[in-house]
Amino acid sequence: MAGRPTLLRQPPDDPNKAPIENALEVTEMAVLGPNIFTNARQLWQPPGARGIYGGAVIAMCLAAAQRTVAPDFLVHSCHCYFLLAGAADLPILFHVEQVRDGRSFATRTVQARQRGRCIFTTTISFVRDSSSAEDADTAVTHASELPRDSDGNPLRPPPEDYDDEPDLLAQGPFQGAKIEVVDTCGSGKPGNKKTRQWMRARGKIAGGVPAHLEALAYVSDSYFIGTITRIHKLWRFPFPAAEYDNLPDELREKVRTLHEWEGMGTDPREMVGRPTIGMMVSLDHTIYFHAPKKVAADDWMFTEMSSPWAGDGRGVVMQKIFSKDGTLLATCVQEGLVRLQAPKPEGKEAKL
Structure with missing residues (x-):
């Protein structure tokens, strides 16, 4: 089935649904x-990635599982x-087992x-809506x-008509504001730094609560283990x-845009001499949904990521996702393989 990304003929996009719902x-x-x-x-494979975007697989597994519960x-x-x-050029079969x-x-x-x-593979747990009703006592x-x-004020989302996203990043089903890297302790230690970003699905999600939850699952994998970098x-x-200055003008501008957008600074030349990532792969991913009925993935959500530990070739990143009114919607944890590139032997020049 190489070269055939779906088992069935791909349907046209439904204009009444948000792009993320069609995807x-x-x-x-x-x-x-x-x-x-x-x-x-067909599933999306990010440029330079080993395989398809993991968030899509998480979300579609959730979509399949949600179809089997009341x-x-x-x-x-x-x-x-x-x-x-x-592989992006092969269809996926999602096998759902009704465990309990x-x-x-x-x-x-x-x-x-x-x-x-x-x-x-994923194990997904559902709770009956009525069973989570809170008793004040x-x-x-x-x-x-x-x-x-x-100044002590809650962070505010971008305006509703926000359109400052660079064209290079404006093609996917989600839009986001620039990532900010903050060090609230001022220590300079990686374990005390956090990355912050506002994001939302493009268009209006029409599929109700399940579709909003699938959209949140999709975006939860965005920039996640990359927090380590x-x-x-x-x-x-x-x-x-x-070699940045030797790049063609168009490529140099793309690199500069991505570098700045990800909170790394305005000039990539400042990275000369810094260690280089050799391999970074997600190993596992956990999502705890705290307020599923309050998730509005087509409205601004705020995500904050931090890493309590990295070592032995792996790193752990924790993520909190809030609605714009301050409700904690979900907490996510991811562990990934994180290795630096080995130094090149002296006398050997790098090739573009």
């Missing part, structure tokens, strides 16, 4: 067996493992498969607050920083 559409394949789904459209069950956690790089259906909780496992091999509640600015100020492009 994440799954189709049930009852002819193959119960609870088997496939992607309706409407009054809402997802509260996903525990995921990336096993193999997914209780009165208050339901559990599903989903395997994403290509060529008969499992490339991704018995509930234990607290939540992290939306961060504040230097930002807080350590590591060079990530496939050529030495010292």
Whole structure:
């Protein structure tokens, strides 16, 4: 099936849905067996990546699982493992196993498969909506607050008519503001730094709560393990920083735009001499949905990421996702393989 990215003919985009809804559409394949789904459209492979964008696989596994539970069950956690790089030119089959259906909780496992091999697996837990109703006498509640600015005021989202995103980054189903790297302790230590960004889905999501949750799952993987490169100020492009001035004008401008947009500074030449990332791959990904019915992924959401630890060739990043009114919508954790590029032997020049 090489060169055929979907099992069925790709349908035209539905103009009544947001771009993210069209991108994440799954189709049930009852002819193959119960609870088997496939992607309706070709999946995106980021430039330079080993495989397809992981957030899409997470979201489509959630989409398939949500199709197998009652409407009054809402997802509260996903525990995921990336096993193999997914190919963009092959269809994916999502096999959903109904592990448990209780009165208050339901559990599903989903395997994403290509060529008969499992490339991704997740266990997803759902809770009945009524079972989470808070009783003032018995509930234990607290939540992290939306961060504040230097004057002590809650951070404010971009305007509704925001259009300052560079053309280079304005093609996907989500739009975002520039990433900011902050050091609230002023220590300069990577473990004390945080990255912050506002983001939202383009258009208006029409599919109700399930579609908003799938959209949040999709965007939760954006810039996630890459937080390690930002807080350590590591060079990530496939050529030495010292070669920046020798690039063609158009490519040099793209590099400068990406470098600044990701909170790394305005001049890539400042990275000369900094360590270079050699390999960075997500290993696992967990999402805890705290307020699923309040998720409005087509409205501004604020994400803050930090890393409590990196070592032994791996790194852990934690993420909080807030609505613009300050509600903590989700907490995410990701571990990834993080290795620096080995120094080149003396006397050997790098080639573009």
